[in-house]
Amino acid sequence: MTEFTAPKPVEPTVYDLSSPGRQGAYFPQPDIPLADLPEDLLRQDLPLPELAEIDVVRHFTRLSQLNHGVDTGFYPLGSCTMKFNPKINEVVARLPGFAQIHPLQPIETVQGALGLMYETQEWLKAISGYDAVSLQPAAGAHGELTGVLIIRAYHLARGDHKRVKMLIPDSAHGTNPASSAMSGLEIIEIPSDARGNVDLEALRAHCDDTLAGLMITNPNTLGLFDENLTEVCQLVHQAGGLVYGDGANLNALMGIARPADYGIDVMHFNLHKTFSTPHGGGGPGSGPVGVTAKLAPFLPGPIAAVVEEAAGEEPPLYGLVNPEQSIGRVKAFHGHFGVIVRAFTYMLMLGEEGLRAASEHAVLNANYLQARLRDAYHIPYDRICMHEFVMEGRWEDVPDVHALDISKRLMDFGFHPPTNYFPLIVHEALMIEPTETESKETLDAFVEALLQIAEEAHTQPEVLKTAPHNTPFGRLDEVKAARDLVLCCWLPESASA
């Protein structure tokens, strides 16, 4: 039996660290009369912690050190593209010309920012093949909702009111059905065939004049490029429907394949995945939407545009325009502008060749991991993968070991676990996406850990069942956390009645 070191001490809460009378800042006596708060607004049951600045700084620094992030270690969370976010993105986003402007300033005074938005739209159009892009949506699922609302608006604008069905393959992202349901559409799941592609027979059965569209994730959540994609799009189009593309997996395709060329009519980009902007911890994300020409009038606005062409020495004048049949605003002001600055920086730093190389290495890294793990883990849809792949975290001869146990054990090696139990069409799924930013040494260390875990599963499964052992906390009781959800470490007396 392997020996493990004792867990490290756990950081106390700010309430535990509180000491009466301690204070972080002292205000000077005001030179105007003091007014007391009204009696009825004063609360006696609000135990605010009392700490000095150094206590607060050390507390939160120590807490941050308990986190795992892409800056501290490998983070192969499938479908999330946890690539390294270059620090120059942060430098550029902090330039005063970007950081200290206001969205209501006259456009003549923010030409750099508007030019950056315009150029970002142009780059996204070039990468995807679309005719128009809106940078408004706040993140991926928001982009999906926007795209589905555009599809709905398109049908309604044509007086085509029958179209209420949205088809969603079972290999799509889990947010797709939610986005369609939010838009008032009826959701129909389409199964995958034995090679992990959309089952064409099942698709044909639903292609009629009530079809609003189909939402496809390509590469799909198995990490596979759908070999039927062109035909899938044709079938939907022949029935009068539109195809939505979930662009979360675009990291496999940059500079290699353009979604618009396959017949996908509208797609969102995840700037926080493909284009290296902050992701975990709330991002915020950014989910621009690209569309073909016939859907361009419905995009949410405002969109950055050249409102006066360049003339001689004079640069162009950038402004904001609203598409004529726009579904309206989906976000305050211009989307998550600071995130867009980071994504544009990334595109410029890599350039066209660099973006293509990023996708090629993302695919190469995933295939390298898949090839090295194939003998120890079962890969149910086993063919050349794109930027990620899905293997089973189970063995028939040790039925008590589950994907969750493998993930927990990986934490002992300093790796973030892969995505667990998704997609649902693979038993005990472990979805692994290394991204292009990891070295062969990191990939090899990850493989060695997984090979050791596969051996432990057969020789000393209790090591997996009780993992993790080297983290500040051991195995958490997820069932109790879900059934007995308490987010406050104290409750005001008024709430306990």
Add this chain to the structure above:
Amino acid sequence: MNFPKDLKYTNNDEWVRVEGDTAVIGITDYAQDQLSDVVFVEYIVAEGDSAARGDVCATVESVKAAADVYLPVSGEVIAVNEALIDAPETVNSDPYGEAWMIKVKLSDPSELDELLDAAAYEALDRDH
């Protein structure tokens, strides 16, 4: 894994026990095992509703996933098992007994003929 011979089954892992003109409905031992620890049971239909075969009647959520429960037969809902809302773990411990979910007064008993018997259910291909 346990699949009682006196029950009927669906491809979607629901079971049906016929009691006179009433169908008692729950999810199978296989379903609860796949879901792992169930943490929420929510009903989409209520007592008195008329519901059709294939309608979503409940949602079962575990630490791994959320799954819809589809009505295997049409009819009027005459009871829902409210006890599962407070004790969802019963779905794991007693899927065919205490964890029945919904009782339906059959409007078309011939629908029962289209359900699977225990042997056919157990023989379903689970890989695709």
